Amino acid sequence: MTLRVSLGRLRPLLVGVAVGLIWLLAAPATPAQAHAVLLRTSPAKGSTVNAAPLEVVLTFSEAVNPVEGKLRIIAPDGNRADNGEPRTSGGEVRIPMKQDSLRGTYLVTYRVISADSHPIAGSYAFNIIAPSPGGPPAADGGNANASPLVVDTIPVVRWIGYIGLLLLVGAALMLAALWPRRLDRRGPTRLIWLGAGLIAVATIGEMLLQIPYVAGGGLADIRSADVKEALSSQYGAAHLIRLGVLAAALVLLRPILRGRGWGADRVLLAVLGVIGLATWSVSGHPSASPAPMVTVVADIVHLGSMSIWLGGLVILIVFLLPQGTAAELGAIVPVWSRWATYAVSALVLTGVAQSLVEVGTFPAVFGTAYGRLVVVKAGLVSCVLAVAWFSRRLVDPVGAGAADARGRLHKVIIAEAAIAGVVLGVASVLVQVTPGRTAVVGSPESTIQSVTLTSDLFTLQAEVDPARAGSNFVHLYAYTPAGGPADVKAWVVKASMPAQGIEPIDAAIVPITLDHATGEIALPSPGTWTFAFTLRMSEIDQRTVTADIVVRP
Numbered sequence: 001m002t003l004r005v006s007l008g009r010l011r012p013l014l015v016g017v018a019v020g021l022i023w024l025l026a027a028p029a030t031p032a033q034a035h036a037v038l039l040r041t042s043p044a045k046g047s048t049v050n051a052a053p054l055e056v057v058l059t060f061s062e063a064v065n066p067v068e069g070k071l072r073i074i075a076p077d078g079n080r081a082d083n084g085e086p087r088t089s090g091g092e093v094r095i096p097m098k099q100d101s102l103r104g105t106y107l108v109t110y111r112v113i114s115a116d117s118h119p120i121a122g123s124y125a126f127n128i129i130a131p132s133p134g135g136p137p138a139a140d141g142g143n144a145n146a147s148p149l150v151v152d153t154i155p156v157v158r159w160i161g162y163i164g165l166l167l168l169v170g171a172a173l174m175l176a177a178l179w180p181r182r183l184d185r186r187g188p189t190r191l192i193w194l195g196a197g198l199i200a201v202a203t204i205g206e207m208l209l210q211i212p213y214v215a216g217g218g219l220a221d222i223r224s225a226d227v228k229e230a231l232s233s234q235y236g237a238a239h240l241i242r243l244g245v246l247a248a249a250l251v252l253l254r255p256i257l258r259g260r261g262w263g264a265d266r267v268l269l270a271v272l273g274v275i276g277l278a279t280w281s282v283s284g285h286p287s288a289s290p291a292p293m294v295t296v297v298a299d300i301v302h303l304g305s306m307s308i309w310l311g312g313l314v315i316l317i318v319f320l321l322p323q324g325t326a327a328e329l330g331a332i333v334p335v336w337s338r339w340a341t342y343a344v345s346a347l348v349l350t351g352v353a354q355s356l357v358e359v360g361t362f363p364a365v366f367g368t369a370y371g372r373l374v375v376v377k378a379g380l381v382s383c384v385l386a387v388a389w390f391s392r393r394l395v396d397p398v399g400a401g402a403a404d405a406r407g408r409l410h411k412v413i414i415a416e417a418a419i420a421g422v423v424l425g426v427a428s429v430l431v432q433v434t435p436g437r438t439a440v441v442g443s444p445e446s447t448i449q450s451v452t453l454t455s456d457l458f459t460l461q462a463e464v465d466p467a468r469a470g471s472n473f474v475h476l477y478a479y480t481p482a483g484g485p486a487d488v489k490a491w492v493v494k495a496s497m498p499a500q501g502i503e504p505i506d507a508a509i510v511p512i513t514l515d516h517a518t519g520e521i522a523l524p525s526p527g528t529w530t531f532a533f534t535l536r537m538s539e540i541d542q543r544t545v546t547a548d549i550v551v552r553p
Helices: 003-026 148-177 186-215 224-232 234-257 263-281 292-323 326-359 363-367 369-392 395-399 403-430
Strands: 038-042 055-060 064-066 072-074 087-089 092-096 104-114 119-128 449-454 459-465 470-479 490-497 502-506 508-513 516-523 527-536 542-551
Touching (some): 038 119, 038 470, 055 470, 092 104, 148 186, 148 263, 148 403, 224 234, 234 263, 292 403, 326 369, 490 516, 502 516
Antiparallel strands (some): 064 104, 072 104, 104 119, 449 459, 490 502, 490 527, 508 516, 527 542
């Protein structure tokens, strides 16, 4: 069979998936959305502190890595006020600050990479002693977002990769296990090579687009440092491994596609397949979930099931149903039907599990873009399952040699594959949208109260969040007089309101690191509370510093 004939057979399927691609491209463009969110800052957004903090601390909902040169503190006069390289620990980023700072409004700009390889960029302002009359200084322009062309092309490239994956995996499995000896193997072999080519092109395209997506700007703005940063990241490593796995798999596939592969080749191919599928999982949402081991394994099963099911449908549509004899189809279609049932069951179960983790809460189902897309995807999958159920009812008649049943099955499977192509389009968009579990997290509250206190043993940055009557969180950062991280042996925090006869209330403090602690305290009424912070630095050395903090109703 020539390639021209194969493409002719593919025309109905290509029309269906083209509809899905057009729908994807015609959808309103949305800005790039990060998959971690900024939970809080110290000093707090919009707050006024009594002295320059030693560090600006940004706390995100997930582990992040700073983008080189993209974390800045801009002074009221427009000059840089950050001092040295930032420090990162999990979701916490600390930017050292110069101590000869002016009074006025400071602007903090940031760009970091979340655990699932997506950038988080933004800015906020705080004041030292008093706000600047003219407001915050202007940003220096070094933190631009990725161009719309880059952002909008990424889902399309991912969609191409998914198409390549199902052609390669599904077609190779059908050719190795269910292909009749009588039929020519060149047609499905071409589809397998086409799938491998699409995966390679999509993988290289994703790596190329990831560079400006993370660093900001367009393809013309790429710097050598940006390339190095992208390739050395988990995302870059996963894509390089994918290319290596693809090359090794193609070498092992050649004898198998000729019907001469050994059992050891097939086992090794299965192992390489799992590794290859894992490169999709570890470079996306599953690797950054609250239960990464569960979601990564579920995603591998999800992608594998999708590839087996849809790739097998393509082989049935293009080759087996048009060319197979009644006896051949009677042997092949029931086996394929069982495989498809297992694959679809695994696909649904793992999809539900991942959705529960990524959406997080019921309000996020309809309250976030991610949740709404999951609902759309679930509706489309339900349509596919309904069509698949109808196609399974035609399996026995086809096995019995009914000619009209073969024609109906052919049409039903084409519809099944076409809807599935749209589902792949939705899945490609989902990868770029903030999961519901983080999208519902609010931005930092401007009511947080921050203070910087000094003694001869330490400097303390303290904040009370949200500084309202009721339960409050206390966050503490301690530094040595020289500005380095302090080694605090014990933390004690008390709050009192002598004017109203309220005796000291203890906060429950939990050390996070040697220089960082957090805790909770219940403040029963609004007003001005006196906070006493006692830090013990050794067996005999400790100091207490105090600050008055206004608590709102």
